[in-house]
Amino acid sequence: MSYYEYPLIIKKLLVQTLYRQPTTEIVYRDISRYSWMKFYERIQRLANALESIGVKRGSKVAVIDFDTHRYLEAYFAVPMMGAILHTVNIRLPPEQILYTVVHAEDDVVLLRDEFLPIVESVASALPTVKAWVIMSDTGAMPSTSLKPVYYYEDLLNSVSSHYDFPDFDENTEATLFYTSGTTGLPKGVHFTHRQLVLHTLSVAAMLSTYPSTVNITSKDVMMPLVPFFHVHSWGLPYVAAMIGNKIVLAGRYDPKIELELIKKEKVTFSHMVPTILHMIVNHPEVENYKEYLKNWKVVIGGAALPRALALKAMQLGIKVLAGYGLSETAPVLTIANPREDMLDWPTEKLIDVITKTGIPIPLVELRVIDSEGKDVPRDGKTVGEIVVRAPWLTKDYYKDPEKTRELWSGGWLHTGDVAVVDEYGYIKIVDRIKDVVKSGGEWISSLTLEDLIALHPAVSEVAVIGAPHPRWGERPVAIIVTRKGMQVTEDELKKYLEGYAESGKIAKWWIPDRFIFVSEIPKTSTGKIDKKVLRDQYKSLF
């Protein structure tokens, strides 16, 4: 018998592209341009190169870089040889970057020359790293105190262009990276080959089998604008590899360069956080690129897609769609594809749909559950936590059994996000579970209350927290900074919110019991409202 047990491993994603469109290009700014066939030759060289400096099955190879063709090569070569790709989050503070490399026990680091100064200063604290490989756009090896050190291109040129990527168990680890919690140290999440292959198939299906303004086919030219170090750039480089898209890599993000690449390389598909889209649509020269932007389809995630931003983008001819996921979930869980019949809706109404958190992609089982574990009704009002099952969720937090237990409580992955579900099944995130007010077994969205209170003309800033309450467990309390020279009373604000309760926007029992006027609201180091401090401050209010 020689039946072939076909494993779901990353190398299989390339089969059809290499067969069907080997000459389609991969472009990195104006620095590099080659075909998928050449890419395949280079990843074979990279595998031989890494093997020559000691990388084996199970070794960990870290990458510290912006989005380059070399990063894309590592995305495939490292896991395809059976090693584990650690995509280092270069946006973390240096001491946290150091922490992740130490915690991951990385064996080899592929390092962009620009990051040499930071890394050299901490290299002595990285005892597991056995080799450094320097990547540079200059074409020359910089001088460095790191050792042993190699130059990426020299290493590739010194080895054979043939490497037989092996078959192995599809449950082999492929990637590892760290998610920064708002509190505490970064937590490691990791994914297997099987998980990434299934994520790829499902994301591709979601983005193509539903009629939508934003879809993807092999004709599209993809420019990822989610960094490669950020949750597999949402898995879309793997989707592009399977479908055979032309890929355009933007390096370090710069809106002017992105606009130029859209024009020059005829980019038709990108994905990004709202901030990046905001920078592009508000670039002073954006009007000059309208001709090219009208062919540009954009998936937005990482944070809610603001209605105003969606509208602004649409006015420029850009097609936008929101999606949602977490580092823990590879990441994609939902995309806000409109339903067939919604495509005929007027823009104003359709925009409510495409800016939602979305509906689950194929194979994702998603529930929004209340504090008793029951599904909330599809009423657009009742809030519950989003819990999920899918074939691509992290099995655990790396070396952290305690946090893992919380994550996987009851056999469902707990996202920590709190949402409502509308009559069509679209979910909309309204809060983080740690900020939600738990009153009498029901949940109240602090963000929804904050949004409404902030609309009052006399309110400059507002935070809503749950304060411990002897009867209800918690009751909402609003902390308010009034606008300079303006005044408002507790009674007026209550009456104001009663208006929203009457129109069905919120339930009547959501209205805060107390409105407290202060001159300043405490903030975290990143400028966000520090609800932890507030909760502590008002813990004995009732």
Added chain:
Amino acid sequence: MSYYEYPLIIKKLLVQTLYRQPTTEIVYRDISRYSWMKFYERIQRLANALESIGVKRGSKVAVIDFDTHRYLEAYFAVPMMGAILHTVNIRLPPEQILYTVVHAEDDVVLLRDEFLPIVESVASALPTVKAWVIMSDTGAMPSTSLKPVYYYEDLLNSVSSHYDFPDFDENTEATLFYTSGTTGLPKGVHFTHRQLVLHTLSVAAMLSTYPSTVNITSKDVMMPLVPFFHVHSWGLPYVAAMIGNKIVLAGRYDPKIELELIKKEKVTFSHMVPTILHMIVNHPEVENYKEYLKNWKVVIGGAALPRALALKAMQLGIKVLAGYGLSETAPVLTIANPREDMLDWPTEKLIDVITKTGIPIPLVELRVIDSEGKDVPRDGKTVGEIVVRAPWLTKDYYKDPEKTRELWSGGWLHTGDVAVVDEYGYIKIVDRIKDVVKSGGEWISSLTLEDLIALHPAVSEVAVIGAPHPRWGERPVAIIVTRKGMQVTEDELKKYLEGYAESGKIAKWWIPDRFIFVSEIPKTSTGKIDKKVLRDQYKSLF
């Protein structure tokens, strides 16, 4: 730890459709019409019903029916409860149907009333069958000698509408059916849940992520015209379930009814063998349906799509595309999606592409190899056998280790089909391996030679076989019946084929060594040329 190990099982395909478009319809002629949500209720009832008559994990449930909503229910309920669905090929001769039910050791048979006479006559020879369930469009139980016997609808009404479909190992068997070889007894092939889920994802991706005239999205209304007993109706009912298509079921095939359903139910997507399309496009009333046919997309498989048929369909506004697969391969291996740049080609040139055997769908590794196991060049001329690897190929022929060894020789599934590959990677089947002429280690396509010789005005009928040759192993010999009242000589035919050799259509050494003129060519019982008899007749020619 309560990490959820997500199995790739059929019930997961329904998750998104039940979430997103539970009200989309499933229609069976003018006999039944209900929603996917109602479908889900009915498959829960069916599972309870089957359990009440003894069906357990691993039981075999056979279905003998045309394409009805009840058959679709069995497609899901039976495997989803952990039992095995045996889709009985009702086109086989009765004694072979009997053989397959005995060989499969079926426990329960779901039987359409129209087949009662045949089945009753052989029921005593079916000792493993513990219960019969009669399905009927009349709404009433017919009288029958079978026992114990139940009426499908009564059984469903007698049980609870709630059933918890369990999780289990994704490698659990889901389906079993028999493929009729041209010689010998039918061979059983079987597939697991994992295989069918992956087949579904890949077929959906292929039919949607490539720009093509024939694609599928959730907007499409699918009317399968490949019988449900034939290789999972090419897996497309599972694709429809995942995407959430409206499904229209045609029952027993009848071109007039199909045309009416296309009109009434707004069918936009079907799949079928060329014969069915031929019957539809040549129906005397077809012109009356042109308005509806222009929205109809058709995938053709099971046999090559003749150019003339494709052209005729296109003239009616129908969009067509060829695909290819085997019973052993679940079935889909290739689809002839044009490349992006080909979509602008003139019809005459594009038709050459869409009538080819196609290119591999995602995850399919396909090679065309010569007698030494080497890949043939992409020259459109050199012939080799198609061998494949994919995550959805039958592990073995059911209870037949010897035939399994041949099938899986060398770790690749041998299709027995012989093909050429063009410069773009599109394959085109030119012969069956048993008919190919093996000359000096190289292969000659008997079908290609027959096609060319048949074009000669004096030739009425032709068969090309390989005759044993002391030097070359085999050499081609053409057996010819001339057209009434016409004459042609061996030399004239050789010269005629030399013309094709000069234009590059065939190699010069392909020209048969001998042309033998006969009054009649022997045929099999199904009217095909009996090459076995011919090979025996001319075994001592050289």
